[in-house]
Amino acid sequence: MLELQDVCFSISKGGETVLLVDHVSIRVPKGHFMAIVGPSGCGKTTLLRTIAGLNPESAGALFWEGRNLSEEQDFEPSEIGYVPQFSIAYDPLTVDESIEAATRLRVKTRNAQDLDHRIDRVLEETGLTAIADRQVRVLSGGQKRRLGLAMELVSNPKLLLCDEVTSGLDPRSEREVVRLLHDLSRHDGRTVLSVTHSLAHLELYDSILVLHEGKVAFHGPPELLTHYFSVDDTEEIYPKLATQPSERWLTSWSKHREAYEGKMLTSEPPLPSEVPTPAETSALPAPGFLVQLGTLLSRRWRIFFRDKGQIFLQLAIIVCFPILVTLFSDKAEGPISSLSDARQESLQAELQEQRMVRQEQVKVGSAVSGIIMFQVILLSLMGSNNSAREVAGERPIFEKEKFGGLRPSAYLASKIIFLGVLVVVQSTWMAAFVNFFGSFRGDFTSHLLFLTLVNAAMTAVCLAISALMKTAEQASLLSIYLVGFQLPLSGAVLALPEQVENCTRPFISAYWAWSGSVSALDGKVLNAVKSVIDTSLSTHSSCLFTLSLHVLVGLIAASIGIRRHHWQH
Incomplete structure (x- = not known):
């Protein structure tokens, strides 16, 4: 389980402390698919980066499988995958080459067969097998997002964090990526957290975390979202949030938190698509x-x-x-004469010789x-x-x-x-x-x-x-x-x-x-x-x-x- 207890992240702005993540407390079960939504600037990406350890929390504590990440050992690189919004692959490389390089850099493979098995597995998981030989530069937006996921899956992480991976995609590609993330959360008890501004396809998530000005306004099953905010459609949630200050939303949520999160924590966990082997569940050693x-x-x-x-x-x-x-x-190839040891017949001839040598020296030098x-x-x-x-x-x-x-x-x-x-x-x-x-x-x-x-x-x-x-x-x-x-x-x-x-x-x-x-x-x-x-x-x-x-x-x-x-x- 992933648990956040009063987690804060603050920055200094104009001599004042500004809380971008304000006392966030949530519990995310193992094998869970959660969306983090909210208006622009509400702290979605900041919260995700704080969970990943990219932003050191200013207060509070994070727990992963009972381990206090704030005090004890942080995530092992193979335990966590982070998929940013921007592309993380080189355009001249092919899909297969990109995944192979990611595997060699992150996982210590036993032999070439083990390497090929891992590459083939993530290609199949992400639906990229048919385009494995294509260069990254010719991929569509949706295919690049799949590639980004594939490059994180090479180490079989138990926590997958995705930052706006559906941003800018057409509706069909967006649904395909969300469906893929949903399927990935059903594999080996993997927990998937996805930051998104879109309120479409919420039914594919196990829970929705709504942030407003860095504070939690809601965290619960998607089917209870409209009921909680007293709206008829999910598109009305963001305007609804603007009707009250974030403190009031947090106060209201604190009263209902146990009831809503209790339903998620006591519900039957999704069945994994495969039974993981001990080698797959343990942290993978990094290559040398x-x-x-x-x-x-x-x-x-x-x-x-x-x-x-x-x-x-x-x-x-x-x-x-x-x-x-x-x-x-050619200007540097000219000869340089030396002054003759013999005395010249006249002072004028001696001065002329000196002038000639000097000119040659100046030209060549x-x-x-x-x-x-x-x-x-x-x-x-x-x-x-x-x-x-x-x-x-x-x-x-x-x-x-x-x-x-x-x-x-x-x-x-x-x-x-x-x-x-x-x-x-x-x-x-x-x-x-x-x-x-x-x-x-x-x-x-x-x-x-x-x-x-x-x-x-x-x-x-x-x-x-x-x-x-x-x-x-x-x-x-x-x-x-x-x-x-x-x-x-x-x-x-x-x-x-x-x-x-x-x-x-x-x-x-x-x-x-x-x-x-x-x-x-x-x-x-x-x-x-x-x-x-x-x-x-x-x-x-x-x-x-x-x-x-x-x-x-x-x-x-x-x-x-x-x-x-x-x-x-």
């Missing part, structure tokens, strides 16, 4: 870190290669950016410095493009999977590996392509290392931004600004005032990659670059250390953002 990591990586690469727009963008960046750099490479910074900035842009939306763009799905038992460490590791492959490919191709059509006039290995590190640093920092921001739009905008400030604040083009430079330099990865690459140049070329820049260069080791620190800080911040609660309301 490596299994979750492998599942996430496999799914991420599958999505990547099916996204034609992303493939085209990556190819365009990898091909076009190096070509842009090589357009200027400016070109080499500019080409290196061009590569650094383009790779910084690649890094931003790699990860700016990587977490924020799939936030609802990730938060849902985390609620279902996904380890944040496995999720972060999958992102590091996926993005790491992109970083290595992009950086290696940029360095090799530009060097082939020109040449890096110094230690090419050091140059490649710094290009890889600046790409990795920007990728890690933007991954952190993506993990910390609430929306993909916010993450993308901030990442673009970050790249935009790299060039002017690096000091490579125009030296900054010393006070400003000392404050900004530690945070500008473009400077450290540029400075490290310049330091790896040959002697004459290095002197030529130094002759045209005002900014001081850092040592090779300090550049390596700082860029590595940028990567580490970015990953630590990303880990913090990934572990934080960002469930969207």
